[in-house]
Amino acid sequence: MNLLQKTINSISELDKNYMDKTKKRLDSLFKPTGSLGKLEDICIQLSGIYKNINFDISKKALIAFAADHGVYEEGIAPDPQILTKLQIPNFTKGLNGVGTLATFANVKVIAVDVGINCNEKLEGVLDYKIRKGTSNMTKGPAMTRDEAIKSLEIGIKISQNLIKDGYNILGIGEMGIGNTTATSAIISVFGNFDPIEVTGMGSGLNSKGIFKKANVIKKAIKINNPDKNDAIDVLSKVGGFEIGAMAGVILGASANRVPVVIDGFISYASALIAYNLNKLTKEYMIPSHFSKEIASDKALQLLGLEPMLYMNMRLGEGSGAVLAFNIIESANFMYKNMITREEAVMSIKKSLP
Numbered sequence: 001m002n003l004l005q006k007t008i009n010s011i012s013e014l015d016k017n018y019m020d021k022t023k024k025r026l027d028s029l030f031k032p033t034g035s036l037g038k039l040e041d042i043c044i045q046l047s048g049i050y051k052n053i054n055f056d057i058s059k060k061a062l063i064a065f066a067a068d069h070g071v072y073e074e075g076i077a078p079d080p081q082i083l084t085k086l087q088i089p090n091f092t093k094g095l096n097g098v099g100t101l102a103t104f105a106n107v108k109v110i111a112v113d114v115g116i117n118c119n120e121k122l123e124g125v126l127d128y129k130i131r132k133g134t135s136n137m138t139k140g141p142a143m144t145r146d147e148a149i150k151s152l153e154i155g156i157k158i159s160q161n162l163i164k165d166g167y168n169i170l171g172i173g174e175m176g177i178g179n180t181t182a183t184s185a186i187i188s189v190f191g192n193f194d195p196i197e198v199t200g201m202g203s204g205l206n207s208k209g210i211f212k213k214a215n216v217i218k219k220a221i222k223i224n225n226p227d228k229n230d231a232i233d234v235l236s237k238v239g240g241f242e243i244g245a246m247a248g249v250i251l252g253a254s255a256n257r258v259p260v261v262i263d264g265f266i267s268y269a270s271a272l273i274a275y276n277l278n279k280l281t282k283e284y285m286i287p288s289h290f291s292k293e294i295a296s297d298k299a300l301q302l303l304g305l306e307p308m309l310y311m312n313m314r315l316g317e318g319s320g321a322v323l324a325f326n327i328i329e330s331a332n333f334m335y336k337n338m339i340t341r342e343e344a345v346m347s348i349k350k351s352l353p
């Protein structure tokens with residue numbers, strides 16, 4: 001059995017017993033029951049993942065994958081393709097959106113080339129290049145089925161290595177000029193949406209550009225006819241190498257009982273791929289923010305996920321995931337350090353004359 005199938009098969013449910021215990025502990029704290037909302041939900045989810053009422057989430061890593069897209073030649077993105085290559089080294093230097101936020105939140109950033117259109121090795125970027133970008137999906141599949149599996153397995157391997165190194169919570173991010181086109185195509189296929197309903201401005205297209213992009217997606221879906229019941233088929237026909245690798249991280253984290261924080265629009269596509277390979281992966285996902293890109297609501301509905309942050313962000317890179325790490329850590333700190341109702345009463349009694 002290959003690594004992908006083994007990983008998919010080894011994902012199991014959260015432990016309801018520990019989740020109940022954590023809920024009891026949360027209900028015993030000195031506050032109205034349930035008043036800390038999603039902070040409480042996060043603690044309950046973490047305890048079900050770790051099978052423990054006490055957990056450590058201090059070692060945090062964000063894995064960002066970069067790749068280029070053959071469909072770029074159809075004029076679907078407003079920026080030059082070379083930005084994928086120019087921007088990815090900034091991720092680990094703490095110089096771009098996610099890099100600065102990660103420095104602030106004490107999150108280790110790992111940047112990985114899974115398919116950038118360049119020959120040279122990039123400083124601070126791991127080299128797992130599958131190919132120098134996908135093929136143009138309006139002319140045939142973006143990648144072969146073997147390449148799709150390879151992209152998923154790269155994500156699985158990198159997540160496994162980080163977990164072995166002691167990282168106890170992972171996040172996903174990406175860089176890839178043109179990747180909102182692949183994302184909208186994936187959402188269109190899984191949700192049976194007309195591409196025009198799920199195609200947005202990406203980095204900054206005007207309405208004419210959006211219309212053209214939707215037609216490109218329509219053409220790609222028509223020519224490739226992806227099977228929505230086969231997530232690998234969808235990934236290979238209209239996906240991207242970075243989208244596959246992020247889905248691989250979700251699978252790898254889930255199989256190793258580690259939570260994985262989902263970022264913005266492009267990571268929703270990865271989440272859809274992982275979810276359609278094994279529905280249990282959803283239990284290991286922590287959604288971070290609601291991307292401003294059109295169709296975020298549709299993608300999140302397909303996943304049944306409700307993000308915690310509404311920040312009007314539409315950057316990607318992993319920026320929203322890293323922001324959410326701060327909140328997840330706050331939830332854990334609250335859970336560990338808050339006084340219980342009983343302790344509060346005792347201290348009041350003690351202070352009475």
Ligand SMILES: Cc1cc2ncn([C@H]3O[C@H](COP(=O)(O)O)[C@@H](O)[C@H]3O)c2cc1C
Nearest residue numbers: 077079175176177178179180202203316317
């Ligand atoms: C300078 C710059 C930095 C970025 N960082 C993330 N993205 C985001 O924009 C790209 C997707 O949008 P589209 O499909 O329209 O090309 C991805 O690289 C995504 O991560 C960026 C885009 C730009 C221009």
Ligand SMILES: O=C(O)c1cccnc1
Nearest residue numbers: 202264265291314315316
């Ligand atoms: O939400 C995102 O991740 C996003 C949206 C538009 C362009 N790039 C990224």
